[in-house]
Amino acid sequence: MDWLGLNNDHKLLRDDIAGFAKNELEEDVLEFDKEYKFFDSVWKKAAGMGLFGFMLPESVGGADMDAISLALCIEELAVVSPSFAFAVAVQNIGAYAIEKFGGMDNKADIVKDIVKGLKVALCMESICKLKCNDDRTQISGTSGFVVNGDNSKYCLMFASCAERNTYLYLDTADNCEFHKENEIIGMRSAGIGKFEVKPYAISDKNFLQPDEGEIEYLLKICVSAVSTGICAGSYNVAIPYSKERVQFGRPISKFGMVRRMVSEIEENARISRLLTYDAASKFRDGDRLAPYIASVTARDRAMVCGDRAVQVLGGAGYTKDYPAEMYFRDAKTLEALLYSAEEERELIGKIITD
Amino acid sequence: MDLMEFSKEHLEFRDEVRDFAQNRLKPIAEDLERKAEFDYDLIMEIGRKGWFGIPIPEKYGGMGKDNVSYILALEELTKVCGATAIMVAAHCSLCVCPIYYDGNEEQKKKYLVPLARGEKIGSFGLSEPNAGSDAGGTETTAVLKDGKWVINGQKRWITNGSYADVIVFTAQTNKELKHHGIYSFIVEKGTPGFSPGNKEDKLGLRSSNTAELLFDECELPPENLLGKEGEGFKVFMRTLDGGRISIGMLGLGLGEGALESAIEFATTHERKGKPLIKYQWVQKLIADTATELEAARHLIYHAARLKDAKVDLNKEGAMAKLYASEVGTRACRKMMDIIGPDSINGTYPIQRLLRDAKLMEIGEGTSEVQRIVIGRQLLGR
Ligand SMILES: Cc1cc2nc3c(=O)[nH]c(=O)nc-3n(C[C@H](O)[C@H](O)[C@H](O)COP(=O)(O)OP(=O)(O)OC[C@H]3O[C@@H](n4cnc5c(N)ncnc54)[C@H](O)[C@@H]3O)c2cc1C
Numbered sequence: 171m172d173w174l175g176l177n178n179d180h181k182l183l184r185d186d187i188a189g190f191a192k193n194e195l196e197e198d199v200l201e202f203d204k205e206y207k208f209f210d211s212v213w214k215k216a217a218g219m220g221l222f223g224f225m226l227p228e229s230v231g232g233a234d235m236d237a238i239s240l241a242l243c244i245e246e247l248a249v250v251s252p253s254f255a256f257a258v259a260v261q262n263i264g265a266y267a268i269e270k271f272g273g274m275d276n277k278a279d280i281v282k283d284i285v286k287g288l289k290v291a292l293c294m295e296s297i298c299k300l301k302c303n304d305d306r307t308q309i310s311g312t313s314g315f316v317v318n319g320d321n322s323k324y325c326l327m328f329a330s331c332a333e334r335n336t337y338l339y340l341d342t343a344d345n346c347e348f349h350k351e352n353e354i355i356g357m358r359s360a361g362i363g364k365f366e367v368k369p370y371a372i373s374d375k376n377f378l379q380p381d382e383g384e385i386e387y388l389l390k391i392c393v394s395a396v397s398t399g400i401c402a403g404s405y406n407v408a409i410p411y412s413k414e415r416v417q418f419g420r421p422i423s424k425f426g427m428v429r430r431m432v433s434e435i436e437e438n439a440r441i442s443r444l445l446t447y448d449a450a451s452k453f454r455d456g457d458r459l460a461p462y463i464a465s466v467t468a469r470d471r472a473m474v475c476g477d478r479a480v481q482v483l484g485g486a487g488y489t490k491d492y493p494a495e496m497y498f499r500d501a502k503t504l505e506a507l508l509y510s511a512e513e514e515r516e517l518i519g520k521i522i523t524d
Numbered sequence: 525m526d527l528m529e530f531s532k533e534h535l536e537f538r539d540e541v542r543d544f545a546q547n548r549l550k551p552i553a554e555d556l557e558r559k560a561e562f563d564y565d566l567i568m569e570i571g572r573k574g575w576f577g578i579p580i581p582e583k584y585g586g587m588g589k590d591n592v593s594y595i596l597a598l599e600e601l602t603k604v605c606g607a608t609a610i611m612v613a614a615h616c617s618l619c620v621c622p623i624y625y626d627g628n629e630e631q632k633k634k635y636l637v638p639l640a641r642g643e644k645i646g647s648f649g650l651s652e653p654n655a656g657s658d659a660g661g662t663e664t665t666a667v668l669k670d671g672k673w674v675i676n677g678q679k680r681w682i683t684n685g686s687y688a689d690v691i692v693f694t695a696q697t698n699k700e701l702k703h704h705g706i707y708s709f710i711v712e713k714g715t716p717g718f719s720p721g722n723k724e725d726k727l728g729l730r731s732s733n734t735a736e737l738l739f740d741e742c743e744l745p746p747e748n749l750l751g752k753e754g755e756g757f758k759v760f761m762r763t764l765d766g767g768r769i770s771i772g773m774l775g776l777g778l779g780e781g782a783l784e785s786a787i788e789f790a791t792t793h794e795r796k797g798k799p800l801i802k803y804q805w806v807q808k809l810i811a812d813t814a815t816e817l818e819a820a821r822h823l824i825y826h827a828a829r830l831k832d833a834k835v836d837l838n839k840e841g842a843m844a845k846l847y848a849s850e851v852g853t854r855a856c857r858k859m860m861d862i863i864g865p866d867s868i869n870g871t872y873p874i875q876r877l878l879r880d881a882k883l884m885e886i887g888e889g890t891s892e893v894q895r896i897v898i899g900r901q902l903l904g905r
Contacts, residue, residue, distance in 0.1 A: 204725075297865050315865050353870035355879070417658040427892040473857065477882070480727070484656055484886055485681045488727050495727040495882075502857065502878065506868045510861030512805040513795075 175451055176238070183239055187246035190219065195250040199359075202251075203496050206350065206358045208320050209254050217287030222261045226269050230278055231285040237388070237453035241395040241446050248399020249406065252500040253359035255399055259392035260318040260360075264290030264326050267385045271378040272339055280324060291322035291342065293365060295335070295386065296508050300367060302331035302338075306377075309338065310369045315507060319348045320361030326378075326385075327365075337378040337385060345370045356499030357507075387453060390461035393504055394446040397465075397472035400497045400504075401439035404479035407494050408435055411483050422482075431478045438471035458521060466514045472501035528825055530592070537593050541575070541600040553605040556731035557876050562687055563731060567611060571642020576615055580624055584632055585640035591766075595773050595828045602777030603784070604873075606880030607732035609774050610887075614683035615639070617767040618888075619646025619692050622708065626751035626759045635690050635710060649679035649693030649737050650760055657893050659694070660703045660757060664739060666695035671746065673709065675717070675739040683887075685735030686720040689713045693737065694756055701754075708756035710748045717742030728879030765841045767888050769827045772845035775852030775884030776820045778877045779859075783813055785874050786859035795864075806862055813855045820848040839901040846894035849884035856881045 176184070194212045202209065216222065224240040226232020233239075240262055248255035265284040268277060284290050293300070293316045300311040309329060316325070325340045340346060342365075350363040378385075412423040412432060422428045442464075449457070449464035476498035480487035487494040505511070530538070549566075556563055570576070578594040580586025587593075594616065602609040623636045638644040655661040664677025675695055682691075691711050698705035711718050721736030751759040787810065790800040800806050823844040830837040856878035860867035867874050885891045 314869070351869055355868045355875045416654070417656060417661070419658075419661075425892070427895065477853075480882060481885065481890070481892075484890055485651065488883055488886055490725040490727070498727070498882070499879075502860070502875075503868050505857075506860055506865050510805075510864065512809055512858075512861060513803070516803070516805050 175447060176242075180238060180242055183235075184242045184246055187221075187243045188249070190216075191247050191250040195247070195254055199251045200490065200493060200496065202359045203253070204358075204490065206352055206354075208257070208359055208361045209251070210321075212254065213257075213289075214287055216258060217285070220285075221258055222287065223265055223281075223285035224262050225266050226281065226285065230269060230281045232265075232269075237391055237450040238447055241391055241450040244392050244395035245399040245402065245443070245446070248396040249402045251359060252396050252400050252403070252497065252504075253357045255396050256357055256360040256392075256504075257318045259389075259396065260292040261290055263385065263388050263392060264292055264318075264324065266388060267326055267337060267378060267381065268324075268339060270384070271337070271381045273375045273377060273379065274339060275375065283323065288324070289318055289320075289322040289361070290324040290326065291316045291319035291348075291361075291365070292389075293317075293325065293327040294389065294508065295328040298328040300327050300329040300338075302329060302372070304332055306331050306374075307372060308369050309340075309372050310367050312364060312366045314351070314364045315354075315362055316348070316365045317357075317507075318361045319363045319365055320350055322348065322361070325365065327367075331377075337381070338372065338376050339378060340367070340370060340372075340376065354503065356496070356501070356503035382456065383458065384456070387449070387456075387458075387461040390465035390508075391446065391449045391453060393508060394442065394449060394461070394464040394468035397468035397501065397504060398439065398442040398446050400472040400501050401435060401442050401475040403493065404475035404497050405435050405439055407492055407497075408432060408479040408482040411486070411492070415483075428482060431482050435475045435478050438475050442468035442471045459518065462514060462518050462521065465508065466511045466518065469501070469505050469508070470511050473498075473505055476501040528822075529829075530596070534593055534596060537589065538596040538600060541597040544570075544573070545600040545604045549601065549608060550604040553608075554870065554873055554876070556605065556607060560730035562611075562733040564687065566608070567645065567687075568642065570608070570612065571645075574642060575612060576642040576646075577620055577640025578616065580620060580636065580640040584624065585637035586620075591769070591828045591831045592825060595769060595824060598770055598773045599777045599780070602774045603781035605731075606774060606778050606877065606883075607729045609777065610729055610732050610883075611684060613767070613770040613774060614648060615646045617770045618648030618683075618763060619688075619690060621766055622648075622692050622750065622759055622763045623710070625762065626708070626755075630747065631710065631750065639690055644689035645684055645687050647682055647684040647688030647691045648763070649682045649685070649691050651681050652678060653680050657890060659760065660706065662694050662696045662706055664693070664695040666697050666707060666709065666744075668697075673744040673746065673748065675709070675711070675742040675744060677739050678721070679737035681724065681734050682737050684733055685737055686723055686733050688720075691737065692750060694760055695739075703757045704754045706757040706760075707753060708750040708759045709744055710750050711739075711742065711744060715742060715744070727882060728876065729883055764888055765838055766831055768841040768845035768894070769824060769831065769837075771884050771888045772820075772827070772841075772848035773824050775845075775849035775881055776817060776824055777852070778881040778884070779813070779817050779820075779852035779855030782856040782859040782874050782877045783810070783817060785872055786810065786813075786862040789863045789872070800862065809858050809862060813858055816851045817855055820844070820851045824848050839898055842889070842894040842897040842901075845884075845889070846891055846898065849881070850891060852884060853878065853881040
């Protein structure tokens with residue numbers, strides 16, 4: 171085990187995914203970001219590699235691995251494309267949630283479908299605005315910022331249903347319409363959009379069993395992993411640039427203030443990574459604080475890293491010739507999609523003091 | 525209440541600009557951004573109002589106002605549209621001002637008057653592919669041949685570059701002399717051998733134009749030399765001292781715009797059934813941000829007053845720019861958290877403000893360069 175608590179399998183996995191991300195995502199990432207395009211063909215390859223069922227039992231096609239493995243995978247994808255990583259995270263969360271807490275009769279088939287790549291969308295608690303009718307037989311409404319919604323087959327929606335806030339499973343082929351979000355500032359290749367749910371008949375089987383916060387913890391761990399990836403991606407663009415860019419007759423990496431910015435990126439990447447793995451390693455124990463702290467910190471640090479990457483590149487960082495500004499926008503998007511740091515800190519304080 | 529030393533005249537002028545910003549500019553700002561194209565008609569409309577030459581004496585086509593008035597005007601424009609504000613700032617601070625301060629009478633008549641009147645668009649070409657922070661590393665060359673200056677080279681990231689009628693720029697006449705070999709020149713659109721090149725696709729300020737300028741055996745008559753021989757670099761450094769106040773104001777104004785929209789949102793929205801303003805995290809975010817912006821505002825207007833008093837403001841201008849631009853970006857980022865998810869799509873303009881604000885930490889000397897300038901003043905070389 172190394173300082174992060176990773177074993178050999180973890181390391182092999184990490185190298186595999188890093189190679190995959192580099193080969194499959196790097197070339198198109200800036201273009202796809204500009205055009206709000208989803209990586210459809212890479213998605214199929216990712217399914218082939220088994221990236222959608224990390225924490226599922228082998229009986230449904232899963233890999234039966236731990237949360238650290240999932241976090242590692244998400245981080246490495248995010249280094250190149252935070253958007254794609256976010257979509258893969260949602261796919262894994264969806265599969266895990268349905269497998270573990272779903273009540274549908276054909277649950278196993280649905281989960282197998284998801285592992286094979288049929289997409290599952292997620293409407294997060296921080297955002298979802300759907301409501302059930304009083305006797306919990308029908309749901310309708312519209313909610314924005316559904317992640318991985320583009321061409322999705324299934325959907326997990328957080329809804330308030332007669333005093334109870336819970337996740338609901340919907341088949342998006344029925345009465346759901348997806349409208350792609352074409353003005354979001356970041357995470358533009360994560361298939362984010364608005365879901366319009368026309369009156370949709372539901373039964374008890376659509377409700378997920380009480381999950382004791384597990385879905386939320388897994389989401390927080392994944393978001394922290396994406397954030398860590400953003401830090402590492404910022405590192406990958408800023409460090410070579412600082413060594414190559416010459417001003418005042420020497421590489422800018424020779425200047426103290428540039429060195430400091432580079433250090434800030436690496437400090438923050440490590441802090442995010444440590445907290446992410448900490449939360450992932452405690453996932454099975456149901457540790458409540460760790461995922462909260464990881465998510466607040468890592469999202470904040472990702473924003474700092476994206477910002478520092480832009481700054482190290484100067485005017486070039488402000489242009490779309492480099493991914494620095496994409497990391498900046500993607501980080502801000504994560505900050506906004508889940509509860510903001512300040513808001514969540516109040517919650518953490520409450521957990522600690524109650 | 526605004527107890528800073530603004531005269532009645534200042535405030536009346538500010539209100540005039542505010543009226544335009546709120547009623548003419550604000551409704552189209554989002555559209556400008558989406559199209560990401562320079563709106564020539566809008567810019568000329570602003571020019572006709574005289575706002576291209578606010579701090580220039582009337583005899584040279586300007587409004588004859590002070591720098592504080594100019595900064596007040598930028599504040600109002602920036603709050604609603606950073607791209608429009610930077611267009612005006614680049615024109616006025618970086619093209620109009622050097623011609624006013626360093627041009628001879630002929631040049632003032634020929635170039636300054638139409639620029640200040642708003643009949644022509646101006647631009648400032650200092651940065652090059654290999655000379656950004658190190659502006660002294662200018663590689664564009666000027667060689668005197670048969671009584672004419674022959675210019676060769678390339679400028680990069682020049683605001684208004686594709687549209688400018690008049691461009692003030694630097695070129696190296698003698699590499700051995702380093703800074704002293706750099707001269708400033710004026711070139712007009714359409715001069716043979718000179719043309720704007722590619723334009724940039726940017727994080728923000730998308731309806732402002734940022735382009736290359738290309739010189740290929742471009743011949744300029746001796747009258748196009750700006751300022752004394754060997755003082756070109758000084759001309760530019762002095763220009764930047766003033767320009768920094770305007771870029772600082774742009775960062776600050778964007779932050780102020782973000783604060784205003786967050787306050788409006790917080791006072792009209794609930795979270796989980798409770799008004800947002802009842803949450804202490806909201807109160808804290810608003811209070812911290814407003815305090816930082818207020819402090820930055822004092823630095824900015826202090827620097828503008830120093831400029832009006834014609835005293836050296838190298839340190840104060842750098843401090844104002846450094847602090848206001850960093851605070852401005854932070855304010856945009858933090859205020860988005862109050863609005864939540866709707867802050868990142870087209871629902872509210874605040875995300876545009878954030879993207880615009882980031883440039884203010886880079887343009888006209890990065891934050892690091894400002895720190896070097898301030899440090900030099902306090903620590904010596
Ligand atoms: C939208 C936009 C509009 C612009 N408009 C204009 C314009 O109208 N006219 C014009 O002339 N230019 C313009 N510029 C260029 C701008 O002024 C430069 O981008 C800026 O000066 C920084 O230079 P650079 O981009 O080459 O960064 P670099 O100089 O390469 O800097 C890269 C990084 O190294 C740091 N660094 C460099 N040297 C040092 C040092 N000695 N010590 C410590 N750190 C250092 C910088 O702070 C930065 O973080 C514009 C740029 C943009 C993006």
